Amino acid sequence: MASTVIRGGTVVTHDLTYSADILIENGRIAEIGPNLRGDETLDATGCLVMPGGIDPHTHLEMPFMGTYSADDFESGTRAALAGGTTMVVDFVLPGQGQPLLDGLQMWHNKSGRASCDYSYHMSVTWWGEQVWDDMPKVVEQGITTFKHFMAYKGALMVNDDEMFASFRRLGELGGTALVHAENGDVVAELQRKLMEEGNRGPEAHAYSRPPQVEGEATNRAIMIADMAGVPLYVVHVSCEEAHEAIRRARQQGKRVWGEPLIQHLTLDDSEYRHPDWDHAARRVMSPPFRDRHHQDSLWAGLQSGSLSVVATDHCAFTTQQKRFGLDDFTKIPNGTGGLEDRLPMLWTHGVATGRLTPNEFVAVTSTNIAKILGCYPRKGAVRVGADADLIVWDPEKTKTITASAQQSAIDYNVFEGHEVKGLPRFTLTRGYVAVHDGEIRTREGHGEFVAREANTPVSRALSTWKELTAPRPVTRTGIPASGV
Amino acid sequence: MASTVIRGGTVVTHDLTYSADILIENGRIAEIGPNLRGDETLDATGCLVMPGGIDPHTHLEMPFMGTYSADDFESGTRAALAGGTTMVVDFVLPGQGQPLLDGLQMWHNKSGRASCDYSYHMSVTWWGEQVWDDMPKVVEQGITTFKHFMAYKGALMVNDDEMFASFRRLGELGGTALVHAENGDVVAELQRKLMEEGNRGPEAHAYSRPPQVEGEATNRAIMIADMAGVPLYVVHVSCEEAHEAIRRARQQGKRVWGEPLIQHLTLDDSEYRHPDWDHAARRVMSPPFRDRHHQDSLWAGLQSGSLSVVATDHCAFTTQQKRFGLDDFTKIPNGTGGLEDRLPMLWTHGVATGRLTPNEFVAVTSTNIAKILGCYPRKGAVRVGADADLIVWDPEKTKTITASAQQSAIDYNVFEGHEVKGLPRFTLTRGYVAVHDGEIRTREGHGEFVAREANTPVSRALSTWKELTAPRPVTRTGIPASGV
Amino acid sequence: MASTVIRGGTVVTHDLTYSADILIENGRIAEIGPNLRGDETLDATGCLVMPGGIDPHTHLEMPFMGTYSADDFESGTRAALAGGTTMVVDFVLPGQGQPLLDGLQMWHNKSGRASCDYSYHMSVTWWGEQVWDDMPKVVEQGITTFKHFMAYKGALMVNDDEMFASFRRLGELGGTALVHAENGDVVAELQRKLMEEGNRGPEAHAYSRPPQVEGEATNRAIMIADMAGVPLYVVHVSCEEAHEAIRRARQQGKRVWGEPLIQHLTLDDSEYRHPDWDHAARRVMSPPFRDRHHQDSLWAGLQSGSLSVVATDHCAFTTQQKRFGLDDFTKIPNGTGGLEDRLPMLWTHGVATGRLTPNEFVAVTSTNIAKILGCYPRKGAVRVGADADLIVWDPEKTKTITASAQQSAIDYNVFEGHEVKGLPRFTLTRGYVAVHDGEIRTREGHGEFVAREANTPVSRALSTWKELTAPRPVTRTGIPASGV
Amino acid sequence: MASTVIRGGTVVTHDLTYSADILIENGRIAEIGPNLRGDETLDATGCLVMPGGIDPHTHLEMPFMGTYSADDFESGTRAALAGGTTMVVDFVLPGQGQPLLDGLQMWHNKSGRASCDYSYHMSVTWWGEQVWDDMPKVVEQGITTFKHFMAYKGALMVNDDEMFASFRRLGELGGTALVHAENGDVVAELQRKLMEEGNRGPEAHAYSRPPQVEGEATNRAIMIADMAGVPLYVVHVSCEEAHEAIRRARQQGKRVWGEPLIQHLTLDDSEYRHPDWDHAARRVMSPPFRDRHHQDSLWAGLQSGSLSVVATDHCAFTTQQKRFGLDDFTKIPNGTGGLEDRLPMLWTHGVATGRLTPNEFVAVTSTNIAKILGCYPRKGAVRVGADADLIVWDPEKTKTITASAQQSAIDYNVFEGHEVKGLPRFTLTRGYVAVHDGEIRTREGHGEFVAREANTPVSRALSTWKELTAPRPVTRTGIPASGV
Ligand SMILES: [Zn+2]
Ligand SMILES: [Zn+2]
Ligand SMILES: [Zn+2]
Ligand SMILES: [Zn+2]
Ligand SMILES: [Zn+2]
Numbered sequence A, B, C, D: 001m002a003s004t005v006i007r008g009g010t011v012v013t014h015d016l017t018y019s020a021d022i023l024i025e026n027g028r029i030a031e032i033g034p035n036l037r038g039d040e041t042l043d044a045t046g047c048l049v050m051p052g053g054i055d056p057h058t059h060l061e062m063p064f065m066g067t068y069s070a071d072d073f074e075s076g077t078r079a080a081l082a083g084g085t086t087m088v089v090d091f092v093l094p095g096q097g098q099p100l101l102d103g104l105q106m107w108h109n110k111s112g113r114a115s116c117d118y119s120y121h122m123s124v125t126w127w128g129e130q131v132w133d134d135m136p137k138v139v140e141q142g143i144t145t146f147k148h149f150m151a152y153k154g155a156l157m158v159n160d161d162e163m164f165a166s167f168r169r170l171g172e173l174g175g176t177a178l179v180h181a182e183n184g185d186v187v188a189e190l191q192r193k194l195m196e197e198g199n200r201g202p203e204a205h206a207y208s209r210p211p212q213v214e215g216e217a218t219n220r221a222i223m224i225a226d227m228a229g230v231p232l233y234v235v236h237v238s239c240e241e242a243h244e245a246i247r248r249a250r251q252q253g254k255r256v257w258g259e260p261l262i263q264h265l266t267l268d269d270s271e272y273r274h275p276d277w278d279h280a281a282r283r284v285m286s287p288p289f290r291d292r293h294h295q296d297s298l299w300a301g302l303q304s305g306s307l308s309v310v311a312t313d314h315c316a317f318t319t320q321q322k323r324f325g326l327d328d329f330t331k332i333p334n335g336t337g338g339l340e341d342r343l344p345m346l347w348t349h350g351v352a353t354g355r356l357t358p359n360e361f362v363a364v365t366s367t368n369i370a371k372i373l374g375c376y377p378r379k380g381a382v383r384v385g386a387d388a389d390l391i392v393w394d395p396e397k398t399k400t401i402t403a404s405a406q407q408s409a410i411d412y413n414v415f416e417g418h419e420v421k422g423l424p425r426f427t428l429t430r431g432y433v434a435v436h437d438g439e440i441r442t443r444e445g446h447g448e449f450v451a452r453e454a455n456t457p458v459s460r461a462l463s464t465w466k467e468l469t470a471p472r473p474v475t476r477t478g479i480p481a482s483g484v
């Protein structure tokens, strides 16, 4: 296999910034240093060479009401690479009563078309002895993160006792718990009430999932994880209430991470008040966009480290699909795109404004999640031996985001019309140049499954602490004794 | 009926301190002023004349495993009066499927022996259409406060959707929601696990109900009450975690009150490490006593107003009854005494130390709860026309608390050996001098049921605000319209 | 003197709501009850009878650059009465080196024209042995509250060591400390820098006094008061940062109160971006109006009790006076009006929306501050024997605020164009009907000085606690001893 | 120069854990990988190979009352190396009116004897045009961090306006501000008062510097740094109050770091109640040791990232020197040792308990501060090209800390009797093996000055943000215009 050199750029990792060339052989980084030579040369002059983005939160070809979310592993990973993301982590969603390993097989069947590497989170969508038995097998296959839905009552939702049981099992297995945190009971009842009162439009989606409901569930998941002794990762943190719960937990030494989405960092709930139904419905996702003051909270979380990862929850539905919910907002499929736009939007609003350093940008788009997931430094690093998942980032390159030019299969883009400055010149997936100076050269099926390690350092430290502080019986002298 | 004058004292209300005599006729305050005359005179020289205490949290003759808690309405109210408390509010506990009004009748059957006035909270121990239908009838009978247990899984516990439905119903009826806030799912599982691991003693009771579990449930109840638009009263707030949730809610303008118990204000979890099993088991209550730093939080809450009421959760079990749980802490009946000791203990540790003013003492032992419950100024006030539920308080009088001298039916006292300074010289219940200079003259059956008003000012203000900020549909121009 | 009866109204105090007539004799409340008769009758049908407002923060005829603020004790108290306020508390401002008692005399000279009762706060504008010696004499004259300016460098500002000394002295005297909390060093430097950079307009006034600067000083004053053992009252709390500091202190049991102004509750900093210089300059006050999200914080503070009093900081300057600062924002005299509008604006935005109950309205406009200042229940109460400072409030009466119809001497009104609902039908000052169904009948010179009591219950409780927890020497065995 | 190989160990950085040998040539890391060979081999079997510790807070040979702190650059760095610390950063303390560069020269004169590398912070102990002019020259010499004392009134303390001026200057120069945060005015007055009251012993040192006083100053420094647009590093954060201020700032996106000391993490204020005067006096440092609950806060800060660096504030005085303050605690020289014990104590109480991962241990003892100071990755990294400042850490090695076996020149140790588990087998300073399996082989004068870079990524990002959000004048249409 031919070697490639990235020449003349500035390497930017979560840790460091320095000038160096990078030599790639057999899909891996072979050398980092000055004046390297290879068969092919990519000119990185004026550019930053960074670890490719990792999006830990996608739903590609997700089954929904007899159809599927519009981006599959091919178009989804093509969009990812176009925007500088070189790995996605999708959610396996077993059906009610379906063994976890069967669900996993269904996802393996779909992901064969991926153009970039990928991994999965397993979802615990029901509870029983078989799930308990399957969990170690799933971990053995390199899937160490298990998602729990506290919302979607009657479908994906699990109750507190199920969640507690699953969390404890995960703690034993050295895995990490994930939660979609909204109080599903309250959401279901608010939905019913809003429909009854004639609040049937997409704005009612936001009314039915207020920040309090997310904050509550986040707080509850944190307590249960603490009791279970398992690290917790809260997906799509959209509001101050949830962020506050995470901060408060971290202030007590708890091992909890939060993931804001690029959508919540840059868009707000005024979108739902748009007079065009389609416009509003296309923005329907859970949690919904929030009032603007929540954005400040999320940005500060990235700056201070109380929030760790920026993701997309990419789950693309066409306008046609969105219209399932024309008369009933509860039927609008939940989800928006974002895979192609995450990095440019975050650079533009985060780095160019001075809210984040370039190193922090790499941390929150790639390195932090690689560590949390247990695939660092194979992914998320610029380091000899690591996979050559790299982006050559041109901080001066601009474009206006528009659906007509995007890779995603859907007919709109929630960032339509936004100007971005900062775009990939090249995107490499295990050494293959999938994006070449604006040209998309992705290869269907190039992507491979990434198995991950359980028992991360944080997981082990937490177990040590929990063992040290476990309840101990009091020694008594004669039971029962006397006295008042 | 003969008139009585309290002579030469200093009147102390939640609001004011001033010298005056008080004339009592027909069980009510007839006049307040200088140099009053009546048939009987009580010498209040050197004393403070205050509204009698109201204990909003008792369980008298509470059914438990085929027996009853040891203090019934007679001995319980005798203990109350001995300590300066002139009204108790007990919890009606309907059985599973039992109509609320049937439950109420059972409580009326028991309370006939009460020596002081009393009222009830209704408990929502199950949910169904009949409960929904019964709720307004209960409110009409003057019972406006409804308790919900978030713990005691498989028995009293209600789920989030039931609680939300009940809270919304209460909001419509102008009532107030009460919660026992602990996550019952987690407690049940911790109990199972502790027993399995050989943690079978009373200390494991505390291990099974850590502060996090209380904090979580408090936070959840607050969110649900906010969504339902109903004021919330959190009983037995024992820890910083729950207090923090209440403070945070109040800081957002939510209408939430918290009730610490005198036990949690003055005792700590070292009691459970006592080598004598009886000693520890006698202190088993839910929530359990906490690590000492939680006490500072509770005291500061009383000082700042983030906590409003000091109660006892008086639910007395004899040592014999406690020993039901000799080999299994989950079988130890939950509850301690306190009715006789609440006021002297709070005065000693609160007023004599300077943590509370005498007026604040009256507020948190009497007036605040009268307002919250909707029986002010009939109760909780020194005011012409108000019930003459009064205490003549001698701030210099001292004693050492001991079970051998107490009114309660049980054989121990959790405050055994504590010195108190500040005790009632006289306690009057609707004008009758039930405690006369140390002599107990209570009359069985003297007490009457106190019907209370719904739609308190706070309840009405909250409804106005919720209506003003209710979700409104967005007006759309052609659905669906076009555009990206 | 003829007696007056207020007939047919609903009495609303901070504590209670009930139907009663009120009989007034000799300027005091003589009787409260049904069917009272007197020489004159005021029809209160459909109205609420409340304690008159107390505005604890005014600057009438305040010396400024060789002239005076435009409202003097006559026009200022006339505006007050017109809006339902029956007592004002003004700030004595001794000059540098001027004895406190001399300053006091200057204020007595001005206040003779007042139409309603008044009191003073003393300001500690410099420090020295004479101030130390004068403080008890001032307290003896019934002035128990001492203001300290942490801003206005080179003029009124005192340093930390001076403030600490003064606070300790006050603690000994049983008084209460007041602060204007902004970091004067930082403000002065920001002013210099902004002017230098060409930011010379009224908007730069706001830039020079950001919320952080207020929050910092508030936090500092709280610490110093805690070390000194004196209760603290923070005037004009305008932002979340200052409110947070107060909340945090109260959560620790500290005795601190906060006073938001009606302006900060209802207006925001967009006023300074108005293209008309006059419009912006007329809104120049310190602290400046804030970004809208601070308002939510202040309202929630009133609801939860973390903020206690709504005032105005009434300090009226004409447009002509404001133009002193045409080329230099630092020369624009600081201050706005508000005396006439405080109650109607607060009722409209607070009670009519459901944010506050009517009782809470009374508390924050009158009763709370009467207690804090030590003149309750002479003022702030509806109670036999209290001064008949009363308002008959018509909650249905409306008007549009406009300068052309106001009592204040200035030519504009910062609330111009605001609709209010809820206005006084009658305002009585010690029984005299100064406002009669819209007609202003104030009497110049009717007002009297109100001497106040030191050693309030809170002050005494705090002293007890501080004595109890004072540092004690460790007993040592031979000094120095041995060992490592 | 002979090459050295560290063989058979596990490399642990702030980022990663992996097995590798390390080849060292010419004082730098030449290669990292399997099976390396060199002239000398150090056996790291069973050991962790980590970046040497960096202690950013020492006072070696510090002038004090005509004498000096007992550890000079020779004994101090010897103690450092013995405990695994390979770089210290000392504070240049110019005299009043002394040019900064003169002060710097004085420190250079002393540091020539250092056995390991070192750098300096400059202290701004007075303010004037010369200081302003000297600051860029100091930065050019690689000293980019400037310390400001908010305490030590009459000596080192600077006022708010001086601090603000200095911070603004630093912001322009791309430096970082450091503060010793205690309110010096209040401390001075408390000292005076305590002495007057007869509180003259070392316990009064703690009484005179309560947590509130540290929290206040921390909060103030943060505000001033925010106004000045400069990153802030708070040294010796000892209490929840200061930590809370830092957390709150970080939650708002401010660039603030906090440094707890190993002493405050592991010792508490009960030390001052020891009956032996010497025992107590030897623990006198500022801030003093705190009540135990502060420790939990500090540990959680390290876990969550709200605190970044563990230091010592090593400033060793002999018992003889401590006795200067026999009758007057204010004369006891402030300072304790710790250089030799920091890493073993932190490993024992942090890593072995599970509170910290080994990677987090490296971060808080070395890498984080190297980044903050601008000398990463030359220091704080295991990376080809980096200085070979390395420790071979044996996690199973134990000892009992005792003064009799320590390197420090003083006659006691504040950790006397503490068992530690986890000690260096080898310590290398730029490749030289200064500690060899327990044997101390330090070379006086081996240490070199480390110049550091200004304009770190955080500094640049902050400047970008401050420029973006700087105040802008409002455009006005005719000044003054009309209207109300
Ligand atoms: Zn989700
Ligand atoms: Zn999702
Ligand atoms: Zn309970
Ligand atoms: Zn109970
Ligand atoms: Zn002011």
Ligand SMILES: [Zn+2]
Pocket: C057, C059, C313
């Ligand atoms: Zn003022």
Ligand SMILES: [Zn+2]
Pocket: D180, D235, D236, D286, D287
């Ligand atoms: Zn220091």
Ligand SMILES: [Zn+2]
Pocket: D057, D059, D313
């Ligand atoms: Zn130091």
